[in-house]
Amino acid sequence: MASPGGPNSVRTSNFLLVGSHKLTLASIGKNKFHLDKIKYDRRDRELLSDLFHTKVPFLCPLEGNVYLKMQCEVGSKVEEKGFLTLFEDVSGFGSWHRRWCVLSGYCISYWTYPDDEKRKNPIGRLNLCHCTSQRVDPVNREFCARPNTLELITVRPQRAEDRETLVSQCTDTLCVTKNWLSADTKDERNLWMSKLNQMLVDLRVWQPDACYRPQ
Structure with a gap:
């Protein structure tokens, strides 16, 4: 099916960033991380008001902790x-x-x-x-x-x-x-x-x- 915007069109993602966790060296050996919700200031909230109401409910289920399986290995090129x-x-x-x-x-x-x-x-x-x-x-x-x-x-x-x-x-x-x-x-x-x-x-x-x- 052809894209309504033409063959060179780029569709805008419907995904919206609502939480994150920064992985650092201190994360090595852990598998449970607290999910920090993204905090928007008033101006951003006004600009994203439609998205907040239609795409991301106020009581977003993406909260609490995220569980990851990670493996870290030495990639040193010292020889x-x-x-x-x-x-x-x-x-x-x-x-x-x-x-x-x-x-x-x-x-x-x-x-x-x-x-x-x-x-x-x-x-x-x-x-x-x-x-x-x-x-x-x-x-x-x-x-x-x-x-x-x-x-x-x-x-x-x-x-x-x-x-x-x-x-x-x-x-x-x-x-x-x-x-x-x-x-x-x-x-x-x-x-x-x-x-x-x-x-x-x-x-x-x-x-x-x-x-x-x-x-």
């Missing part, structure tokens, strides 16, 4: 890759191993060589959701004298096979691990710290439920 030297406990002795590290998503995955990234599973992975460090900083030189080293503290539920090591401590039902990662230069260390701190901010702001929270 970095390069060689880092990781401190590990090997049979009770501290040892530094050079690894090819890739920061992507919210994890640092690492391999022995760059080519392994595309054809092998990672040797290990650090999940930044488990990081409890307020921010990533250079390690205290009192505990680690190796230059250009940063520290990440991670926490996960304790497993039956967990034992205390040079890098991990078991407390109650948790395993707390100090992760020391050393860059080749100060500039590289600062770059990694900047990227990691940005990723932690993105995670904690946009996906707080996925992050570890001290009890």
Whole structure:
């Protein structure tokens, strides 16, 4: 059926805004929101008088609360890759191993060589959701004298096979691990710290439920 106004006509919507709720970061994790009715001043009410009487009854049923199902995920595009030297406990002795590290998503995955990234599973992975460090900083030189080293503290539920090591401590039902990662230069260390701190901010702001929270 052809439009009475012609093929290029635009029909005016009969919908009228009567209530709203502004979604913010504080809305994450909630599903019930109060619906704020739109308040019009006297002049607007006079201009919209016909609509108020014919389209929107005085006792509008759209009031109270609105229920929404929302899902928020991190859309961070922070990425970095390069060689880092990781401190590990090997049979009770501290040892530094050079690894090819890739920061992507919210994890640092690492391999022995760059080519392994595309054809092998990672040797290990650090999940930044488990990081409890307020921010990533250079390690205290009192505990680690190796230059250009940063520290990440991670926490996960304790497993039956967990034992205390040079890098991990078991407390109650948790395993707390100090992760020391050393860059080749100060500039590289600062770059990694900047990227990691940005990723932690993105995670904690946009996906707080996925992050570890001290009890």
